[in-house]
Amino acid sequence: MSLVIRGARVVVGDGTVLPRADVHMKDDRIVTVGAHTPVSSDTVIEAFGRVLMPGFIDAHTHALWAGNRLDEYEQVQRGVAYLDILEAGGGILATVRAVRDMSEARLAENLRRRLSVMLEGGTTTVEVKSGYGLTTEHELKMLRAIRRAAQEFAGTVIPTALLGHTLEAGRPGLVDEVIDETLPAVHAEFPGIAVDAFCEKGAWSLADCRRLFEKARSLGHVIRVHTDQFTRLGGLDLALELGAMSVDHLEASTLDDLKKLAHSRTFGVMLPATGFHTDRRYANGRAFLDAGGKLALASNCNPGSAPTSSIPFVVALAIRHLGITNQEAIQAVTSSAAELLGLTDRGRVAEGYRADLVVLRHSDERQLGYEFGGNPVDVVVAGGKVVA
């Protein structure tokens, strides 16, 4: 199995560009990237100067869910207050009920369809969180469904156990149950999986996050934290203290918070699709990068606050609302996102790297964020195979 893409503008993913180069792949690896040379190969694709870049790496999604929130969104548009919707059983708990009612096999099929849309949009590596189960049984069901869908996916799925997503009325023991029962069960079946929690008013408190994370760490799990979306509860400081791999959201972070984060080894993950869909609040990407921060951008794909899986659109939002450049945004969805996920074999178009890449319809990579709304990806290669 060998594949050559000829005559491309190669955007490496680390900030460098080769104005005209051929990319030669064998099996699932990139063999050479370089000057126009005659090669024989099973398959040859002519790029005609189009941009070739690493497949997108979407490092924060809730892409496994059941049901939808369309009725609820119509209520929001008619002016119904979000708290009233929550009290009527809507919001995240509506998705929790739908997930609990669905079998593992059907959940896997839901995810498989969404992964296929992502792949067409150029995303070859996707992080997918659990978190709509809220019980040991249903969290394990979600993680198993993610594993099942991942096995049929031409790209790569990285699962995350979002054990502290929200609370539930009538279950005062939920936090203890998650820490004492769900976490050990997840640990037994998915050792080493990242453990995540949403540190926010109405979701998990700082103290409960600390208990969850300290136990998770003692079991050898890495940690991610949803924090500072609406309220600065201290989740960022906790994350830094515990050496979390990332803190995600950061819309409510102060400049001092962003600087502190930038001076750590923890990644910041910004999710501008949520600002677009909900409240038009965006994290300050410019300040974070200027302070030297390690930034990943992700879709946050979920049925309530980010109904999208388009990384090109995330880039378009980032250059408009986060104050960052197209080139910075490209790194944040390729090499930096790979580093965040601990994947040293991808995120760059370079020899020895995994052959996950896309060819855009554009001949200038700045069009990726400049244009918006459609799918600019002409060709998708995952593991050395043309998959879209």
Next chain:
Amino acid sequence: MSLVIRGARVVVGDGTVLPRADVHMKDDRIVTVGAHTPVSSDTVIEAFGRVLMPGFIDAHTHALWAGNRLDEYEQVQRGVAYLDILEAGGGILATVRAVRDMSEARLAENLRRRLSVMLEGGTTTVEVKSGYGLTTEHELKMLRAIRRAAQEFAGTVIPTALLGHTLEAGRPGLVDEVIDETLPAVHAEFPGIAVDAFCEKGAWSLADCRRLFEKARSLGHVIRVHTDQFTRLGGLDLALELGAMSVDHLEASTLDDLKKLAHSRTFGVMLPATGFHTDRRYANGRAFLDAGGKLALASNCNPGSAPTSSIPFVVALAIRHLGITNQEAIQAVTSSAAELLGLTDRGRVAEGYRADLVVLRHSDERQLGYEFGGNPVDVVVAGGKVVA
């Protein structure tokens, strides 16, 4: 040539829905729309409950251009003032220079590529304006390039002569030249084509628009007006006085303006992609519809203020920023847009109508505007043929 799409959720385009129906097409027409009946046909596509709706009709685009404005956008992002960019020869006049430097054949090829992207995004009928020539020679070249690209397009292109787009330093006689020379030349070669102008400070004055439009009308041309984007110069009143087919933009219109327009036979065309890309100002679609207005939504596809051709994204913006519902937005990009363009044979999925339609990946048409950023169109049929 016959084609059947079976088992679809048919969104007719006029506000009605058939929850499960088959659509039977022969040659370029829809023959029957109705209950699940066995038919024999050359081609059968199973919709499996996905939404089938009219192909999108994009009634306002500047999709023919040369060059790009990427350098300029980087300057905008670095905080350079738009007027400084204009003075340095940027903005619309940069595109004018690039169009003048390009041959008719290459312009047609540029447009052909953009039309192909539009078709993949579900747009089967596209209005395309001239307006980057500003001289008789180059306006005619643009209109000929549009005609040439249209001939190879599986969908339909409706050309518009945008004769009053902007002014040019060093050409005090431009307006007279357009009215006395360009308009008659366009009339001779493209009789009956709609004539358009941009009534705005720094563009065409109200008095000059009146002169252009009165002469155009006397030659039998219908009129469209870009007005009230930034400044209410009176273009809306002029349009109503002259019985224009549409007034386009309307971001600066007052509620009284919108009511006046709503009580006329002239369409309002709103272009939310421009608010998204530039200044986050949006027209008040809710007030206009509540007053009984006839609304079309369009992409405004152009290299400077709306680098998109995605009608699904226009719908997504409209339900978030214009205050209208998904169903209203769907009508505004199908049956209403057809009516605006005077096309009585399309914009509805109904017997006898032209077989221009799309199948979405969704089973609920509300997802069209709820989701955003990618391409939700699975199948495109134009003139009875599957083209994407």
